[in-house]
Amino acid sequence: MENLTKKSENRLPDKSHDSQRVPLYEKFAFASGDVACNFVFGFTGSLLTLFYTDYAGVSAATVGLVMLVSRFLDGGSDLLFACIVDKVKSKHGKARPWVLWMAVPFGITYILLFTVPSDCTQAMKGIYVFVTYNLCTTVVYTALNLPYGALSSLITRDTRQREFLQAFRMGLSPIGRILVTAVSLPIVEAFGDGQGAWIKTSFIFATVAIVLLLFCFFGTKERVDFRDLEEKQEKKKTNKESFLVMIKNKYWALCLGLWGVMVLTSTANSTILGYYAKYILGDKIYVSQIYTAEQVAMIVCILFVTPALVKFTGKRNITMYGMFLVIAAQLVLLLNPTNVTLVTVLAVVKGFGYGPLWGSVFAMLADACEYGQWKFHVRNDAFLFSAGSIGSKLGGGIAAGMVGVVLSVCGYDGMASVQTEQSLSAIYWVYVFLPIVLAVVQIVFCLFYKLDKMLPMINKELAEREARGEI
Incomplete structure (x- = not known):
């Protein structure tokens, strides 16, 4: 859809899949968008709760409540x-x-997450956190990430090319999470280990994110154009009907469940x-070592292992095998x-256990789009790809809210030097046993x-339909 003046006979639903091969640079450009998105997704799912409780002085109960309520609002925004x-x-x-339009707002609202007023009441801090958190995630992140996912x-309808695209996306996306999770704490300590240090660090990350989003926009191309077919279905398709068709698509629901x-x-793992690291292992700096180890393993698995085995x-199947590997790792952890x-x-x-799901789930979601068109004769990619965004929002929000609530109930106090035995036990149980469940x-x-x-x-039947001008 790079050029909307092309004649309808040159539009791509009826072209061969070979004409939709994606060059290597474009795979990197596409993946750079998710690296940028993970500056928010990765941080809100890992260190943001720690920042709010231990640096901004917001109570764990307030953080948990804000994140839990916000995620349900966020799911509706999708x-x-x-x-x-x-x-x-x-x-x-x-x-x-949307990648172009949301690049700068994304960077600005990201910085606002860290500017919590230090000299006000808990109620005012809670209001500020609620407003800025939702501005960043519910509004801007949704307006960026949902169309990016679609x-x-x-870019292509070739199933194999989509698998490679998603392998690049999910293989490189952990770089964003590694930067904000593993690198943030050392940078913050270098800047003075206070709230001001977090603001400076966020400015650096926001700038990098904007550059990556611009690279994603200018480096990619929409080759697939369903406008001819959509114009025919548009007379009978409403948002309500698109929504109902989405709900009836069982593979959309399964992808929503898997990703959520x-x-x-x-989020629960990286948040806890x-x-x-701080209270069980003895030093919060271990976060960098442990998180980086898992994410690098995931990158290797997504880029090299998953594409080689998935065919x-x-x-x-490869997703399911990975989950068995995760269970085995957590059981071994009980030894020491x-x-x-x-x-x-x-x-x-x-990392190797989670890699196959990270590398496959959005290709599975793209396949669900083909299933939806085949089953219901309706093409509604934006609705179906909301599974990725909704799953991220609800899953991340429930996890972050759950961790905050559990810590609060168990007596955790981020400004105290010594924690209660109950809060230490909660930290242990969430980190060790929740991944198994x-x-x-x-x-x-x-x-x-x-x-x-x-x-x-x-795919064969859809090609025959589209050759007849049917959807």
């Missing part, structure tokens, strides 16, 4: 923006322009890691949960996912 994005007509395409289905639980796992096992070396090694194992849930979701075997037949 559906609202899905309606808006689905109607966009721009010379830059349907999804790409972009992969508009994965984000819940990742700061506390686990033999399928996306569902205070040994830094063991925790780091098992973080590597978990959530991995079992993921395995159950995988057992219901059967689209891998159906996809060749679906």
Whole structure:
């Protein structure tokens, strides 16, 4: 959709998949968008709770409540923006322009997260956190990340090319999380280890994020154009009908579950890691070592292991095998949960366990778009890709809220030098046992996912329909 003046006969639904091959530089450009998004997603899912409680002086109960309530508001914003994005007509395409429009607001609202007033009451701090957190995540992040997620289905319809696109995206996205989670604390300490240090650090990250988003916008191209087909269905398709079709798409629901639980796992794990390193292992600086080890292993798995194996096992099976690996790692951790070396090694194992899901889930979601068109004769990519955004918001918010509430109930005080025995036990149980429970849930979701075997037949039938001008 790079050039909206092209004649309809040159539009791409009826072109061969070979014409939609994606060059290497474009794969990197596409992935850079998720690296930038993870400056917010990664930080709100890891160190933001620690910043609020231990640096800004906000109570754990307030943080937990704000994040929990905000996530449900945020889930609703995804559906609202899905309606808006689905109607966009721009010379830059349907999804790409949002990456450009939201780049600067994304950087500005990211910095605002750290400017919590230090000389006001808990109530005022809570209000400020609620407003800035929702401005950043509910509004700006949604307006950026939802259309960005749908972009992969508009770059190419070739299933294998989509798998490579998502492998690059999810393989490089941990770089954003590594930067904000592993590098933030050393930078903050170098700047003075106070709230002002966090503001300076956020300015650096915001600048880098804006540059990456601009690279994503200028380096990608929408090749897939459904406007001819959509114009035919537009007379009968309303937002309500698109929403109902989305709800009926069982593979959309399974992708929502898989991604939501994965984000819940990742957020709970990375959020509690700061506390686990500080109070169980003895030094918060271990966060950098442990988190980096897991993320680097995940990158290697996503970029090299998953693409090599998925064509033999399928996306569902390799995801399920990874969850069994996570369960095994957590059980081994019980042998010596205070040994830094063991925790780091098992973080590597978990990285390889989580890698297949991170590398496959958005390709699975793109496949769900094809299933939806095949099953219901409706193309609504923006609605369906809301699963990625909704899953991120609800999973991340529930996890962050849960951790804050659990710590508060157990008597955690971020400004105290010594914590209660109950709060230390809570930190231990969340870090060690919660991943096991959530991995079992993921395995159950995988057992219901059967689209891998159906996809060749679906793609063949869709090609025949579109050659006849049908959707």
